[in-house]
Amino acid sequence: xxxxxxxxxxxxxxxxxxxxxxxxxxxxxxxxxxxxxxxxxxxxxxxxxxxxxxxxxxxxxxxxxxxxxxxxxxxxxxxxxxxxxxxxxxxxxxxxxxxxxxxxxxxxxxxxxxxxxxxxxxxxxxxxxxxxxxxxxxxxxxxxxxxxxxxxxxxxxxxxxxxxxxxxxxxxxxxxxxxxxxxxxxxxxxxxxxxxxxxxxxxxxxxxxxxxxxxxxxxxxxxxxxxxxxxxxxxxxxxxxxxxxxxxxxxxxxxxxxxxxxxxxxxxxxxxxxxxxxxxxxxxxxxxxxxxxxxxxxxxxxxxxxxxxxxxxx
Amino acid sequence: xxxxxxxxxxxxxxxxxxxxxxxxxxxxxxxxxxxxxxxxxxxxxxxxxxxxxxxxxxxxxxxxxxxxxxxxxxxxxxxxxxxxxxxxxxxxxxxxxxxxxxxxxxxxxxxxxxxxxxxxxxxxxxxxxxxxxxxxxxxxxxxxxxxxxxxxxxxxxxxxxxxxxxxxxxxxxxxxxxxxxxxxxxxxxxxxxxxxxxxxxxxxxxxxxxxxxxxxxxxxxxxxxxxxxxxxxxxxxxxxxxxxxxxxxxxxxxxxxxxxxxxxxxxxxxxxxxxxxxxxxxxxxxxxxxxxxxxxxxxxxxxxxxxxxxxxxx
Numbered sequence: 121x122x123x124x125x126x127x128x129x130x131x132x133x134x135x136x137x138x139x140x141x142x143x144x145x146x147x148x149x150x151x152x153x154x155x156x157x158x159x160x161x162x163x164x165x166x167x168x169x170x171x172x173x174x175x176x177x178x179x180x181x182x183x184x185x186x187x188x189x190x191x192x193x194x195x196x197x198x199x200x201x202x203x204x205x206x207x208x209x210x211x212x213x214x215x216x217x218x219x220x221x222x223x224x225x226x227x228x229x230x231x232x233x234x235x236x237x238x239x240x241x242x243x244x245x246x247x248x249x250x251x252x253x254x255x256x257x258x259x260x261x262x263x264x265x266x267x268x269x270x271x272x273x274x275x276x277x278x279x280x281x282x283x284x285x286x287x288x289x290x291x292x293x294x295x296x297x298x299x300x301x302x303x304x305x306x307x308x309x310x311x312x313x314x315x316x317x318x319x320x321x322x323x324x325x326x327x328x329x330x331x332x333x334x335x336x337x338x339x340x341x342x343x344x345x346x347x348x349x350x351x352x353x354x355x356x357x358x359x360x361x362x363x364x365x366x367x368x369x370x371x372x373x374x375x376x377x378x379x380x381x382x383x384x385x386x387x388x389x390x391x392x393x394x395x396x397x398x399x400x401x402x403x404x405x406x407x408x409x410x411x412x413x414x415x416x417x418x419x420x421x422x423x424x425x426x427x428x429x430x431x432x433x434x
Numbered sequence: 435x436x437x438x439x440x441x442x443x444x445x446x447x448x449x450x451x452x453x454x455x456x457x458x459x460x461x462x463x464x465x466x467x468x469x470x471x472x473x474x475x476x477x478x479x480x481x482x483x484x485x486x487x488x489x490x491x492x493x494x495x496x497x498x499x500x501x502x503x504x505x506x507x508x509x510x511x512x513x514x515x516x517x518x519x520x521x522x523x524x525x526x527x528x529x530x531x532x533x534x535x536x537x538x539x540x541x542x543x544x545x546x547x548x549x550x551x552x553x554x555x556x557x558x559x560x561x562x563x564x565x566x567x568x569x570x571x572x573x574x575x576x577x578x579x580x581x582x583x584x585x586x587x588x589x590x591x592x593x594x595x596x597x598x599x600x601x602x603x604x605x606x607x608x609x610x611x612x613x614x615x616x617x618x619x620x621x622x623x624x625x626x627x628x629x630x631x632x633x634x635x636x637x638x639x640x641x642x643x644x645x646x647x648x649x650x651x652x653x654x655x656x657x658x659x660x661x662x663x664x665x666x667x668x669x670x671x672x673x674x675x676x677x678x679x680x681x682x683x684x685x686x687x688x689x690x691x692x693x694x695x696x697x698x699x700x701x702x703x704x705x706x707x708x709x710x711x712x713x714x715x716x717x718x719x720x721x722x723x724x725x726x727x728x729x730x731x732x733x734x735x736x737x738x739x740x741x742x743x744x745x746x747x748x
Contacts, residue, residue, distance in 0.1 A: 150583075151585065154663070155518065155583075155585050155586050155663075156515070156517035156586075156646075157514050157517070157518045157520070157575070157583075158481070158483065159479050159481055160479070160480040160482065161478070161479060161480070162476065163478070164477070165475060166476045166480060166576070167471040167472070167474075168471060168472050168524065168560065168574070169470060169471035169472065169560060170527065170528045170560065170561050170562050170574055171528065171562045172528040172529075172530055172564050172570070174530055174564060174570070176567070177564060200470040200471050201470070201471050204469065204470050204473070206471070210482065212483065212574060214484045214485065214486040216488055216570065246482065246484065248485045250488060252570070253490070253567070253568070254567070256486070256488070256530065256570050258486065258528035258570075258572030258574075260484055260526060260572075262482050265473070269465065269469075271465065271469050272469050272470075332470075334470055349468070
């Protein structure tokens with residue numbers, strides 16, 4: 121069966137042909153895959169962001185199905201553009217794959233990226249395929265913004281800090297998988313396939329957000345970036361984050377971790393955090409803190425005693 | 435000294451800070467590195483292309499200095515946009531690096547990319563850095579085009595085939611390095627740091643080129659793509675390619691290769707090949723063949739008996 125072939129067996133151009141055949145007919149792109157570059161018809165502020173997803177570093181093939189790796193790889197870049205208040209039009213994908221990888225794995229990966237991109241009306245318009253020792257995925261999102269993009273640097277003393285989306289679920293899922301377990305299923309699924317609140321980015325822009333960021337390094341780390349870029353102090357009220365969800369509490373108890381640390385420092389759920397002028401927080405966002413004069417990030421006025429987020433070289 | 439530190443020692447955010455400090459102040463970008471996405475002010479047809487450059491596959495650190503790896507990595511994507519008739523405005527860079535890599539190596543790499551991008555007035559506007567077992571570089575070029583982009587599919591019977599830039603030099607350089615030699619210096623330098631004729635892409639668009647491609651897989655392979663996409667037959671006149679340059683002849687004699695095969699099948703010099711209506715070939719381009727009705731690619735009317743170009747999984 122064709123699906124049992126490896127990428128070495130079909131070769132570079134054979135693999136590219138199969139990937140292109142698996143892509144939906146293009147709509148937004150003037151020129152899609154197959155030429156030296158893709159061509160998009162965009163006007164005004166063009167947003168661009170690139171993220172890497174590496175086997176062994178960001179995922180393990182025995183922990184995550186190919187289709188979910190595709191969802192995760194696309195989600196990271198789509199969430200970045202949402203975190204500017206924008207929407208992705210097109211993705212390009214740089215892909216390195218081992219020669220003994222089944223072609224079916226690659227096609228499932230592409231299918232996951234296509235499905236995730238479709239959630240915001242985006243499509244894959246081009247890329248590059250080469251051989252590598254382990255799977256390497258570089259996804260670039262290109263899109264636009266209906267108004268001036270919402271930066272990290274616009275938070276002002278007096279603003280409210282608000283959040284939409286989940287925190288800590290992916291981190292709890294990773295903790296579970298790291299110990300060889302497969303449940304609670306809800307957190308494992310959250311790790312495998314995040315559900316970023318993409319539409320909340322443009323919503324925040326429209327509502328007049330002063331700063332906006334997606335939570336990929338952890339809430340404290342990413343709001344720390346906002347505090348630093350804006351020259352302000354951000355204080356989080358942990359009680360406003362609500363009850364610790366039951367699956368997170370269960371994982372924390374089972375692995376001897378602090379459930380709140382999943383919430384405050386876990387990345388990969390791609391929640392969105394923003395600051396808004398008083399009274400401007402839109403529906404679907406929860407107020408979780410406030411912006412003060414000064415510097416740094418605190419929880420109930422105190423420094424948080426733990427790692428603030430993920431450093432890929434730690 | 436700071437330059438002797440490894441990327442593990444400075445950490446992810448330390449490395450990102452050092453890279454950002456090494457980038458020139460941005461000009462074309464509305465928002466440069468440091469936020470969730472970069473913001474460009476572009477209008478009309480937006481071109482985008484991603485290329486991967488992997489250690490062990492596309493370069494060896496003991497064969498090529500970091501600054502030259504940077505030049506090569508940027509050149510591949512810049513040449514892709516030139517091969518649409520366009521010009522690059524901005525690059526994003528996805529970078530995977532081993533923890534024990536010196537920070538100085540990464541900064542030299544970035545410096546090479548910055549210098550190469552500056553040749554067309556482009557700049558690095560963002561990216562992603564993570565740890566990997568070997569060096570992984572994914573460069574995405576975003577730019578624009580002054581008119582309808584020149585595709586691979588527009589060649590018509592009766593057109594002239596023309597070329598600008600060098601062929602076979604990088605392939606000869608690779609053959610030399612692969613046997614442990616470091617000379618002839620001219621071909622080794624050509625392999626380490628290509629000199630694509632970037633300006634010739636927009637020139638070809640302006641002159642009415644019907645098809646345009648950059649020679650990255652080899653002349654026959656890339657013109658084969660044009661023939662296939664355009665539904666035509668392309669015939670190359672090898673005598674029109676001129677005398678085999680002396681360094682290529684020397685390498686071919688030394689390694690027992692056919693010098694013409696370097697010219698016809700060697701990639702990585704990023705020459706540009708195009709088809710033009712009769713009499714429209716602009717200055718600086720050499721006519722090397724003609725477009726006929728039919729299919730496929732021939733040399734003096736005969737199939738070329740050898741590998742047409744590089745397959746990354748072969």
